Amino acid sequence: MTPSSTKVAVLGLGIIGSRACANLLKAGWLVASWNRTPKGTQSEVGSAAQAIAGASIVSIYLRDSPAVREVISGAADSLTTGQIVLNHATLDVETTKWLATLCADKGCRFLDCPFTGSKAAAGSGALAYYIGGDAALADELDNFLSATSTSRLHCGEIGSATVIKLATNLLSSAIVQATAEALGITKGHGVEPAVLGEAISRNANSCKLIDMKLPQMLAGDYDTHFSLSNMAKDSRYMLELAKAAGIETPAIAAVSKRMHELSDDGLGDLDFAALGKPYLQAE
Numbered sequence: 136m137t138p139s140s141t142k143v144a145v146l147g148l149g150i151i152g153s154r155a156c157a158n159l160l161k162a163g164w165l166v167a168s169w170n171r172t173p174k175g176t177q178s179e180v181g182s183a184a185q186a187i188a189g190a191s192i193v194s195i196y197l198r199d200s201p202a203v204r205e206v207i208s209g210a211a212d213s214l215t216t217g218q219i220v221l222n223h224a225t226l227d228v229e230t231t232k233w234l235a236t237l238c239a240d241k242g243c244r245f246l247d248c249p250f251t252g253s254k255a256a257a258g259s260g261a262l263a264y265y266i267g268g269d270a271a272l273a274d275e276l277d278n279f280l281s282a283t284s285t286s287r288l289h290c291g292e293i294g295s296a297t298v299i300k301l302a303t304n305l306l307s308s309a310i311v312q313a314t315a316e317a318l319g320i321t322k323g324h325g326v327e328p329a330v331l332g333e334a335i336s337r338n339a340n341s342c343k344l345i346d347m348k349l350p351q352m353l354a355g356d357y358d359t360h361f362s363l364s365n366m367a368k369d370s371r372y373m374l375e376l377a378k379a380a381g382i383e384t385p386a387i388a389a390v391s392k393r394m395h396e397l398s399d400d401g402l403g404d405l406d407f408a409a410l411g412k413p414y415l416q417a418e
Contacts, residue, residue: 136191136192136275136276136278136279138162138163138164138165138278138282139163139165140165141164141165141191141192141279142165142166142167142189142190142191143159143164143165143166143167143190143191143192143193143194143279144166144167144168144169144183144186144187144190144192144193144194145159145166145167145168145169145178145186145194145196146168146169146170146183146186146187146193146194146195146196146197146206147169147170147195147196147197147198147202147224148168148169148170148174148176148179148196149170149196149198150253150254150257150359150360150361150362151196151223151250151252151253151254151257151262152168152170152196152197152223153170153174153176154254154257154258155194155196155223155257155262155283156168156176156178157258158257158260158282158283159282159283160178161282162282164279164282166178167179167180167185167186167190168180168186169181169182169183169185169186171202171206182210183206183207183209183210183213184209184210184212184213185213187210187213187214187218188213190218191217191218191219192218192219192220192221192276192279193214193218193219193220193221193243194221194223195207195220195221195222195223195224196223196224197224198224198365198368199224199225199226199365199368200224200226200227200229200230200372202224203222203224203226203230203234204230204233207234207237208237211237211241214237214238214241214243215241215242215243216241216242216243217242217243217244218241218242218243218244219243219244219245219246219272219276220234220238220243220244220245220246221245221246221248221276222234222245222246222247222248222249223248223249223250223264224249225249225297225300225301225304225365225368225369225372226249226297226372227297227371227372227375227376228294228297228298228372228375228376228379231247231267231293231294231297232293232294235247235268235293235294244269244272245268245293246266246267246268246269246272246273246276246293247266247267247268247293247294247295247296247297248264248265248266248267248268248280248296249264249265249296249297249300250262250263250264250265250284250300251263251265251300251303252284253360253361254359254360254361255360257283260282260283260284260285261284261285262283262284262285263284263285263286263287263288264280264284264286264287264288264296265288265290265296265299265300266287266288266289266290266296267289267290267291267292267293267294267295267296267297268292268293268296270289273287273289298376301369301372301373301376302373304366304369304370304373305370305373305384305387307344307366307407308366308369308370308387308390308391308394308407309386309387309390310342310344310345311344311348311407311408311410311411312390312393312394312410314345314348314349314352314410314411315352315410315411315413315414316414317331318331318349318352318353318411318414318415319411319413319414319415322414322415323414328353328415329353331349332349332350332353335349348407348408348411349411351406351408351411352408352411352412352414352415353415355412355415356408357402357405357406357408357409357412358406359404359405359406360406361406361407362403362404362405362406362407363394363397363398363402363403363404363405363406363407363409363410364398364403364404365407366394366407367391367394367395367398367403370387370390370391370394370395371391373387373391374387374388374391393410394407394410397409397410397412397413
């Protein structure tokens with residue numbers, strides 16, 4: 136496929152989808168995009184069905200499972216034999232497999248293709264995709280996916296990439312909550328909070344995620360790269376996976392409860408670094 140002669144559809148123009156769309160346009164792909172709430176961008180069309188019609192590739196960046204089911208069910212008549220559908224939204228496995236079945240019934244090829252990387256990575260075309268499904272199809276789409284990403288990892292059959300994405304988000308949410316608690320204890324005992332960052336940098340528990348989120352907490356900067364409400368949503372899917380496998384997961388159960396409580400308290404639209412906000416409230 137060559138960019139200049141290939142129409143692609145982008146459904147969902149949130150923090151990631153809007154930036155992925157911009158990078159596809161920059162790379163020369165013929166993009167028709169759609170968002171439930173119009174963004175006023177040049178590539179937008181009036182409906183998801185209109186975006187899908189005639190597209191060779193359909194990329195889905197919608198918010199969650201209910202949104203994907205609603206939008207794709209409503210636009211399903213526009214799906215035609217030979218189209219390729221890529222789901223980049225973080226879903227539950229059941230919805231991923233539902234989408235794969237719907238695509239198969241329509242004669243479309245499908246990849247389970249969630250991503251890691253937040254606002255900055257999306258803006259610079261540096262997402263990383265986890266891919267479940269036909270490896271040959273993933274290879275065929277390498278040119279397309281390289282416009283929005285710098286790496287692709289094939290995880291196995293359809294559903295496997297969704298499992299991996301949720302497993303990595305489990306780690307991310309638990310690490311950030313633990314960082315917030317460590318910061319709270321540090322501050323609560325009168326130790327300068329910045330010292331915690333210095334200590335972590337010399338400790339085996341140092342990692343890129345703490346390097347990103349601890350400075351946000353210390354600066355009170357909760358500009359949204361990945362929202363708390365989205366991470367809370369994903370934690371529900373994590374717990375469903377654990378239950379289905381008969382696995383006890385007390386850590387993510389506790390963090391999920393915390394994230395939902397803080398989202399209900401009005402922090403949901405902030406970056407999930409806002410897990411640290413209650414520990415840094417002005418006294």
